[in-house]
Amino acid sequence: MGRLSLVFLVALLRATECGVISNKEPLGSESCRNFGLAFERMFAIPGESPLLECPLQIQYLFDNPETPYNVTWFEERTGWEISGGQQNVSLSGTSLWFPNISMQSQGRYVCVLRAQSRCYKQAAVLVVSEMSSGDCIRPQRGFQSISSGVNDLLACPLRRYIRSVDHPSIQWYKNCEPLRKDEKFAPNEGFLNIRKVHLDDAGLYTCKMTFSLGGVVGEMAESVECEVRADEYLEKPRLIEPVNEIIKVERGSSFRKGCVVFVPGKGTHHVAVLWKVLLGSEEEFISENTSRRIHQERMNESRTEEGIVLVRTLSVSDVWQEDFYLNFTCMASSSRGTPSGQFSLVPADPNLVLLLGLLLGLVALLFVMGVSLCTVFKVELALWVRTVFPFLYKTTDGDGKQYDAYIAYPRVLDGSSEKAEVFAMSTLPQVLEGRYGYKLFILGRDGLPGEAVVDVVEEALTRCRRLLLLYTSTSLCSPEALEWAEQQTGLYRGLVENTVSIVLLELEEIREPDRLPHSVRLLKEKQGALQAWKRRKRWMCCDWKMEERLTSLDPSARFWREVRYHMPVRGKAKNRNWFSF
Known part of the structure; x- marks a missing residue:
């Protein structure tokens, strides 16, 4: 009976979602959607007090669980509405209760559910049979099977009524003999646990439920034919996940969660895995319609040596704000138990x-x-910093120097040296002295006539802060360059004595750098040289203009900025003795 009820539940759920409902039939002056005849029957014998539940699955009929409705019952044979004032039957919630049933009460009863704009109906069957004289075996019975060699259980078909009555109490019988709780049998909330099932445990089991309703005591019973299978066994399903989880997700994202159920043993299982959600105080089963935002996918099944693994995935295509903090529950329904686990979605923390x-x-x-x-x-x-913040730098006044730079250039009489001489004697003074106010010393311009060249060079270098050494591709490679006093003295002071900073100004491209003197080559490799001949290529069509500028020694603005960068900084800050008071 429990297995058939489960199958009907799933079938009804799918039929409701897909809109598969039987033809409309009139009832009185109105037309209701008819679900036909319910599959399950209610069996009783005269003198018992059975409950006949409304077979309509009310929780699946309305999208909003708060939708108001009322339930009425009709006897199909007469078409009369059943009221609470009759002696042989009364209303209990959505169910019919027969306090002392007789053979005349059997038949079909129609449950009609009415809402504001909807009406549904379905018929339930009540079967009343007399027992044979002196026989304790009930005329009707269900069928269940258990597996030998393991602990297994039987489900009482009446367990679904436990919440509909007051003070329920269930007593189990085997072949008309009452069962007491011992090491073999352990009744527990509508189930009979049987430890270490043996072939002798097969037989007829009856569960009798005694209860009270409206202050009246009644009882009803159902029988189960138990078969013991030796070739296969299945234990109670175990829910692996979810197990009371809290999952952080971002609003607007998609989400999937699998419900994993393990059924130990081997054989054919009858376990249904379903997702439901708690909305307010009502639980609602989640739709299997994949077009809905929240739906449950088909159940996947795989087998291992230890048992069967069932997986059913809950899919949320777009997480909304109202999805947070809801309890999503997965339920594994079977005749051996219904384990469940749940999880909740919460907003994800900032990453x-x-x-x-x-x-x-x-x-x-x-x-x-x-x-x-x-x-x-x-x-x-x-x-820019030197210009805007000159007070950050110390002034050069009082450092014992008279000139900012000593200009040394080749004095060999060839074409390239003539250009270098024009550059040194005319261009450099015009820019550095005339535009930027530097003080330059140029031999032949600033020295006194008749003085020895070596003496003038020695004295001038001691009074200069920089040495600007100009050279061309041939000036340092010719024999005359070996006796160039400015070059020799300046390099000695810069490289050996380290009393003056040397800045190399390369006036022509040096295609054979190995021909340069060793000291100049080392200095160029260490600190580089300012190349007056080099200009940036901007447009290929302007290459002829660059060649013309190369031959005319017209340095770029970049070259002049680099020269100024290597010249002494003329700050405005005063020297201070921080330890004087």
């Missing part, structure tokens, strides 16, 4: 790891961009 990662990524990006900008525009930034 601090992601935010921290984005923040660190942004900082790293800004750092890389800053380093790149500082690398590319180092010269421009340094010159």
Whole structure:
């Protein structure tokens, strides 16, 4: 009976969702949707007090569980409505109760459910049979099977009425003999647990429920034919997940959760896995219609050596705000028990790891961009800071120096040296002295006539803060360069004595760098050279203009900024003795 009830429950659920309902039939002056004849029967014998439940699954008929409705009963044979004032039958909620049933009460009874704009009906069958004289075996019985060698259980068909009556008490019988709780049999809430099932445990079992309703005591009973199977066995299903879980999800995201049930043993199972949700105080089974936002998918089944694994997935295509904090429950329904587990959805916490990662990524990006900008525009930034914040730098006054830079250039009489001389004697002074106010020393312009060149160079270098060494592709490679006093003295002071900073100004492209003197080559490799001949390529069509500028020694603005960057900083801050008072 329990197995058939479960099958009917699932079939009714699918029929309701898909709209598969039988033809409409008139009832009185109205037309109701007719679900036909209910599959389950209620069996009784004269003198018992059976309950006949309304077979309509009311919880599946309305989308809103708060929809108001009323239930009325009709006797199909006469068409009369059953009221609470009759002697042989009374109303108890949505059920009919027969306090002292007789043979005349058997028949079909129609349950009619009316809502504001809907009406449904379904007929239930009550079978009343007399027992043979001197026989304790009931005329009708159900069928259940248990497995030998393991602990198994029988389900009382009347357990569904426990919540509909007051003070229920169930007594089990085997072959008309009452069973007491011992090491073999253990009655428990509508079930009879049988430990270490043996073939001798087969037989006829009867469960009798004594109860009270409206202050009147009654009883009803059902019998079960028990078969013991030796070739297969199935234990009570175990629900693996969910187990009272709290899951964090983001609103608007999709979500899937599998209900995993394990049925130990082997053989054919009759376990139904269903999802339901608690809305307010009412539980509602979740639809199997995949077009709905929340639905349950088909049950998947796999077999292992230890048993059967059943998985049914709950799918939420779009999580809404009202889905949070609801109890979603998975129920594994079987004749051996109905374990269940639940979970709740809660809003996900802000992803601090992601935010921290984005923040660190942004900082790293800004750092890389800053380093790149500082690398590319180092010269421009340094010159801007010197101009805007001159007070950050110490003044050069009082350092014992008279000139900002000593200009040394090749004095070999060839074509390239003539251009270098024009650049040193004319272009450099015009820009550095005339535009930026630097003080330059140029041999032949600032020295006194008749002085020895070596002495002038020695003295001038001691009074200069920088040495600007100009050279061309041939000036340092010719024999005359070996006796170039400015070069030799300046390199010695810069590289050996470290008393003056040297800035190399390369006036022509050096195609054979190995021909340069070893000291100049080392200095160029260490700190580089400012290349007056080099210009940025912007457009390929302007290459001829670049060639013309290369031959005319017309340095770019970038070159002049680099020269200024290497010149002494003329700050405005005063030297202070912080330890004087």
